[in-house]
Amino acid sequence: MPNTLQEMIKKKLDQKGWSYSDVARRGGISRSTVHHLATSAQLAQMPQQTTLEGLARGLGVPAAPVLRAAAEAAGIQVYFENAPKNTDPEVDILIASVQKLSPTDRRHVAALVESLLQAGESQAG
Incomplete structure (x- = not known):
């Protein structure tokens, strides 16, 4: 069963008629990276x-939903603080459950959360 990130990539490719190479070129990332993200269930x-x-640039979508979908694909449980059910995909707060993560992965999650919070503050101001 595909994860949310795989579904997001497949939907855009199908809608636009793009290839992995098209997305890679548009986003400034390698084709192999796009392929890996599109085909790795976990x-x-x-x-x-x-x-x-x-990847978000390449797909022409906001970064926040891509970041959340990747977190889920990496096995990070996410929930949104102070958010109503059926949250808008632009919500910038990401809180991860880190019990199973290595110290390196925890640093990645912390950087992601910090970036999302900063993006939210700049949009509000």
Whole structure:
């Protein structure tokens, strides 16, 4: 069963008639990275934020939903603080459950959360 990130990529490819190479070129990331993210049911670790931002650019979608979908694909449980049910995909707060993560992966999650919070503050101001 595909994860949310795989579904997101497949939907955009189908809608636009794009290839992995098209997405890679548009996002400034490698074709092999796009292929890996599109075909891996479970990611071994959270991809770098710059990689996910490139994927979002390549797909022509906001970064926040891509970041959340990648976190879920990496096995990070996410929930949204102070958010109503059926949250808008632009919500910027991501809280991860880190009990099963390595110290390196925890640092990636912390950087992701910090980035999302900063993005929210700049949009509000």
